[in-house]
Amino acid sequence: MAQRPERADALRNRETVLAAADALFAASSSPHSVSMDDIATAAGVGKGTLFRRFGDRTGLIGAVIASRLEPLQQAVREAQDAAGSSPRQRVLDLLDASLCFKIENRNLMAAAEEAGLSSPYRAEHYGWWHGMLHAALDQVPGVHDAGFTAHALLATIRADLVAHLIDDQEMTPDGLRSCLAAYVDNALGSHSSSPGTRKEA
Incomplete structure (x- = not known):
């Protein structure tokens, strides 16, 4: 049976x-x-509505992240499909896009990592970023294991690390982006591109 479309008021x-x-x-x-009570009060709904709709706090956080990521993921897919950029540049652009999202949404992403998911690596959005990076790294000369390399590179932009560097160490967003680009360039070796290459957001 086909699923009925969501009612306008429910949406x-x-x-x-x-x-x-x-x-x-x-x-x-x-x-x-930030509790379910806080969210229910701010939204003007009963807490029971949140649990019926999202299951629990983890489910709600996941839904918020998905709603924020959807337009970014579409833009990333379109950019990756566009001709003209090298696989190495696509890796840099993917990581920069993910980092910028985490800088702008670091509290939300940190909440996701703390939400009892057992591991951030099980989150749907992590699998998406890993898959995109894996595909790009497969095309970069000299990369031995694209799957592991994708995990290792994503580990450098965990939300808790981003929040620590920006909020505690007072690193600027542009400074963090430049450091990431230089690190990625070093990690991928000297097969192509110049150190620190990245596109401005």
């Missing part, structure tokens, strides 16, 4: 909840302190 309520949760995580200096 509006869902978007209201996602927007409220997004705003709360963005404003909070302690992401784990």
Whole structure:
């Protein structure tokens, strides 16, 4: 049986909840302190509605991330499909896009890593980034194991590390992006491109 489309009012309520949760995580200096009660109050709905709709706090956080990532993922796919950039540049661009998203949404992403997912590597969005990187790295000369290399490179932009460098170490976003680009260039070796190459966002 085909799934019935979501009612307009239910869809509006869902978007209201996602927007409220997004705003709360963005404003909070302690992401784990944002509760389902806080989100329900901000969205003007009952807490039971949140649990029925999203299952639990982890499910709600995942839905917020998915809603924020969807336009970025579409833009990344289009950029990766465009002709003209080398595989090495595609790797740099993918990591830079992921880093920029984590800088802008570091509280939300940190909450996801703290949300009892057992491992951030099980998150759907992690699998997407890994798959895109793996495919690009497969085309870069000199990369021995594209799957492992993709994991290793993504580990350099974990949300908790990004938050620590930006919020605690007072590193600028542009400084962090430049450091990542130089690190990736070194990690991939000297087969092509120049150190620190990246596109401005």
